[in-house]
Amino acid sequence: xxxxxxxxxxxxxxxxxxxxxxxxxxxxxxxxxxxxxxxxxxxxxxxxxxxxxxxxxxxxxxxxxxxxxxxxxxxxxxxxxxxxxxxxxxxxxxxxxxxxxxxxxxxxxxxxx
Amino acid sequence: xxxxxxxxxxxxxxxxxxxxxxxxxxxxxxxxxxxxxxxxxxxxxxxxxxxxxxxxxxxxxxxxxxxxxxxxxxxxxxxxxxxxxxxxxxxxxxxxxxxxxxxxxxxxxxxxxxxxxx
Numbered sequence: 648x649x650x651x652x653x654x655x656x657x658x659x660x661x662x663x664x665x666x667x668x669x670x671x672x673x674x675x676x677x678x679x680x681x682x683x684x685x686x687x688x689x690x691x692x693x694x695x696x697x698x699x700x701x702x703x704x705x706x707x708x709x710x711x712x713x714x715x716x717x718x719x720x721x722x723x724x725x726x727x728x729x730x731x732x733x734x735x736x737x738x739x740x741x742x743x744x745x746x747x748x749x750x751x752x753x754x755x756x757x758x759x760x
Numbered sequence: 761x762x763x764x765x766x767x768x769x770x771x772x773x774x775x776x777x778x779x780x781x782x783x784x785x786x787x788x789x790x791x792x793x794x795x796x797x798x799x800x801x802x803x804x805x806x807x808x809x810x811x812x813x814x815x816x817x818x819x820x821x822x823x824x825x826x827x828x829x830x831x832x833x834x835x836x837x838x839x840x841x842x843x844x845x846x847x848x849x850x851x852x853x854x855x856x857x858x859x860x861x862x863x864x865x866x867x868x869x870x871x872x873x874x875x876x877x878x
Contacts, residue, residue, distance in 0.1 A: 691869050693866050
């Protein structure tokens with residue numbers, strides 16, 4: 648069964664520090680991998696979309712990496728801010744035939760002053 | 761430009777009652793989606809409309825129906841609500857179907873409807 652697993656489930660860091668969130672997936676073959684940010688009480692907002700041939704993509708202080716061989720992706724947040732407190736969701740899109748996005752359960756990040 | 765809007769924001773239903781969740785987008789997108797989000801689980805697709813005039817079942821369609829009223833609007837109906845349908849419901853849209861081969865279309869989400877069924 649296609650799965651997307653994220654770790655850690657939750658994370659607390661101090662403002663200004665860096666952190667890395669992990670995503671492991673079993674979806675194969677896949678078309679693209681997305682990272683979303685979801686603030687409490689709001690809908691997810693796209694951060695990055697990477698195709699299977701890309702291995703890094705940045706969006707400001709957010710950098711996503713992808714290793715298609717090991718089926719792992721990570722989201723690195725640099726110089727964290729209080730506004731980074733949110734859930735971060737990894738999403739994989741299978742390729743071929745009927746497709747749907749497969750969502751991970753997310754990592755809840757809290758940035759403390 | 762409001763993006764994706766959903767109504768209502770909150771709703772409490774008794775078991776067996778019916779209701780319709782409304783969704784509209786102003787981005788001229790072809791594809792629209794309904795998801796539910798439960799604690800500790802990823803978003804799950806209920807129904808989608810790849811283009812105006814078409815609707816298809818997603819991963820968890822039982823107990824729901826949808827209508828793609830026009831290109832802008834996509835509604836989700838619960839005919840006889842059950843406690844298992846307590847969840848947060850998100851509508852989303854994209855320029856075209858995100859499931860097509862090598863599609864990298866951005867998907868835009870609404871603010872969600874928090875539904876409680878007692």
